[in-house]
Amino acid sequence: MTKRILLYAALAAGAFISVFPYLLVVLTAFKTQAQLSSTAPWLPGLPPTTDNIAEMLAGDFPRFILNTAVMTAVLTAGQLVFTTFAAYAFARLRFRGRDVLFWLYVATMMVPSAVTMIPLFLIMRELDLVNTWYGLLAPYVLGTPYGIFLMRQFFKGLPAGLEEAARIDGAGPLTILLRIMLPLCRPALGTLAIITVISSWNSFLWPLIITSGDDTKVITVAIATLKDGIGVDYNLMMAGSLIALVPMVVVFVFFQKYIVRSVVLTGLK
Amino acid sequence: MTGPTATRKPVPVVAAGPRPGAPVTRRRGSGWQAYLFIGPSLLGVVAFLLLPMVIVLVLSLFDWELLSAPEFVGLDNYSRLASDGQTWHSLWVTVAYVLLCIPLQTALALAIAMLLNQRVKGVKYFRSLFVVPWMATPIVLGLIWNWIFDPRDGALNSALALVGITGPDWLTDATWALPAVALVSVWQHTGYNMLFFLAGLQGIPQELHDAAATDGATPAQRFWRVTLPLLNPTMFFVTVTNMIGAFQVFDTVYAMTAGGPGGSTEVINFRIFETAFKQFDFGYASTLSMLLFVIIFLVTLAQVRFFGKRTTYDLS
Numbered sequence: 001m002t003k004r005i006l007l008y009a010a011l012a013a014g015a016f017i018s019v020f021p022y023l024l025v026v027l028t029a030f031k032t033q034a035q036l037s038s039t040a041p042w043l044p045g046l047p048p049t050t051d052n053i054a055e056m057l058a059g060d061f062p063r064f065i066l067n068t069a070v071m072t073a074v075l076t077a078g079q080l081v082f083t084t085f086a087a088y089a090f091a092r093l094r095f096r097g098r099d100v101l102f103w104l105y106v107a108t109m110m111v112p113s114a115v116t117m118i119p120l121f122l123i124m125r126e127l128d129l130v131n132t133w134y135g136l137l138a139p140y141v142l143g144t145p146y147g148i149f150l151m152r153q154f155f156k157g158l159p160a161g162l163e164e165a166a167r168i169d170g171a172g173p174l175t176i177l178l179r180i181m182l183p184l185c186r187p188a189l190g191t192l193a194i195i196t197v198i199s200s201w202n203s204f205l206w207p208l209i210i211t212s213g214d215d216t217k218v219i220t221v222a223i224a225t226l227k228d229g230i231g232v233d234y235n236l237m238m239a240g241s242l243i244a245l246v247p248m249v250v251v252f253v254f255f256q257k258y259i260v261r262s263v264v265l266t267g268l269k
Numbered sequence: 270m271t272g273p274t275a276t277r278k279p280v281p282v283v284a285a286g287p288r289p290g291a292p293v294t295r296r297r298g299s300g301w302q303a304y305l306f307i308g309p310s311l312l313g314v315v316a317f318l319l320l321p322m323v324i325v326l327v328l329s330l331f332d333w334e335l336l337s338a339p340e341f342v343g344l345d346n347y348s349r350l351a352s353d354g355q356t357w358h359s360l361w362v363t364v365a366y367v368l369l370c371i372p373l374q375t376a377l378a379l380a381i382a383m384l385l386n387q388r389v390k391g392v393k394y395f396r397s398l399f400v401v402p403w404m405a406t407p408i409v410l411g412l413i414w415n416w417i418f419d420p421r422d423g424a425l426n427s428a429l430a431l432v433g434i435t436g437p438d439w440l441t442d443a444t445w446a447l448p449a450v451a452l453v454s455v456w457q458h459t460g461y462n463m464l465f466f467l468a469g470l471q472g473i474p475q476e477l478h479d480a481a482a483t484d485g486a487t488p489a490q491r492f493w494r495v496t497l498p499l500l501n502p503t504m505f506f507v508t509v510t511n512m513i514g515a516f517q518v519f520d521t522v523y524a525m526t527a528g529g530p531g532g533s534t535e536v537i538n539f540r541i542f543e544t545a546f547k548q549f550d551f552g553y554a555s556t557l558s559m560l561l562f563v564i565i566f567l568v569t570l571a572q573v574r575f576f577g578k579r580t581t582y583d584l585s
Contacts, residue, residue: 007387025413114541116321119320145318202408227524
């Protein structure tokens with residue numbers, strides 16, 4: 001019995017540590033500057049103030065949030081469409097050079113993104129796309145090898161005779177993919193979408209390098225410059241952090257089963 | 270990359286076609302369509318992954334500071350690298366960072382997974398709560414942990430003060446800055462890794478544990494001789510992907526310490542960034558990128574060898 005109590009105590013402590021920084025963001029974002037120094041960090045400031053949130057929302061922040069949302073939407077849509085087509089071809093169609101090409105994809109999964117940043121920037125510079133939406137989106141909108149790898153695993157796992165009837169009826173690969181495969185893919189696509197949404201929203205290094213003006217500035221870059229602008233006004237910083245985190249929290253709460261399922265998709269279960 | 274059991278699962282037979290056992294029909298005319306299907310993604314792989322690798326390799330042989338014309342210098346950048354103390358320091362910082370976070374976050378993830386794998390009530394809720402850190406934006410996390418680590422009013426030192434300990438100046442203290450940044454990685458990645466271990470543990474049949482227990486194996490023996498070997502594919506996946514990520518750490522360093530104090534957190538990726546986009550020394554920055562690529566490649570290869578040597582048990 002004591003073992004059982006210890007077990008739950010350990011799990012509860014771990015869960016608390018996992019959530020505590022988020023809690024701290026909320027507590028701090030609603031404190032005045034005076035409450036910040038007079039109350040313990042883990043206690044709420046009474047009465048709570050919405051001034052910090054209002055101040056952040058009055059600036060350019062909403063625009064940066066919108067930019068980030070646009071980037072996330074485009075990248076996720078691109079990933080879903082192009083990845084589905086490519087992964088389906090690799091998993092269920094036969095064509096010359098298929099296996100060689102697939103191993104090429106798998107090999108590029110090992111290329112660290114840190115290594116391709118400089119040449120990507122130079123390519124965009126050569127194409128005159130620095131500080132444009134095209135430059136920001138192009139490298140990631142055509143789908144990632146990792147996504148294709150995950151989806152290929154999924155397609156491979158579908159029953160072998162699935163397309164047979166449709167093919168006998170004369171349906172081409174496009175019809176089969178859209179009519180028969182796609183409805184079965186919904187869980188896998190959900191997982192792929194969630195992973196892409198989170199990684200797009202959180203992306204920092206590439207936007208930092210490729211964009212400079214406010215027109216294409218995303219929330220992560222804005223947050224990074226926040227520190228230089230307002231020094232150690234933690235209540236303002238946490239208000240900004242809260243605004244940046246809320247969309248991901250919402251995504252998580254509604255779609256977390258897809259995140260858990262990403263484990264299964266890797267084929268490791 | 271994938272576990273060996275992944276592709277060997279028996280394919281369930283579903284009566285989809287009229288003749289399930291019939292030979293595969295010829296896929297007439299689907300060849301060109303297949304190329305159309307992979308076309309866009311192939312363009313992406315070639316233009317944004319393979320071409321950049323070639324460019325990095327070529328540029329590492331040039332002296333180019335963006336405003337002047339590139340000048341071919343052969344292996345000069347590489348000999349400069351050999352005597353560049355600051356880069357070797359960055360490399361050491363990166364290795365220290367990897368060693369600080371990977372063993373800890375892997376062991377913690379496995380431990381939590383084992384706790385959750387023993388008929389815990391509300392396992393779904395615990396699982397979700399533990400994954401919550403994973404989705405946080407790293408750059409935002411940097412700010413949040415700056416606040417937690419704040420020496421005067423931060424949550425950590427305030428809590429330590431309650432028990433009579435005066436905490437260090439964490440991020441401005443050369444001894445503590447790197448462990449503090451590594452701790453953020455541990456906080457962020459432990460829960461997500463735990464998901465993989467939990468799934469792996471649930472795949473181990475209870476009979477194996479029972480049989481080992483009947484044979485008189487102690488819990489410790491059962492862990493080392495039964496559980497751990499059977500988790501081999503999971504362990505491989507988790508350590509490889511985490512290490513590749515950890516060697517490239519950038520966002521949290523950028524937000525928390527910007528490489529300071531005194532270069533004590535200047536990881537290699539941060540140094541590449543500074544060399545390219547602050548000093549505009551693109552040739553040499555490419556040489557540093559090649560170095561990082563080779564290191565990640567060798568470390569991954571070493572892991573493939575290490576895990577490949579160990580027996581993998583197919584449970585399907």
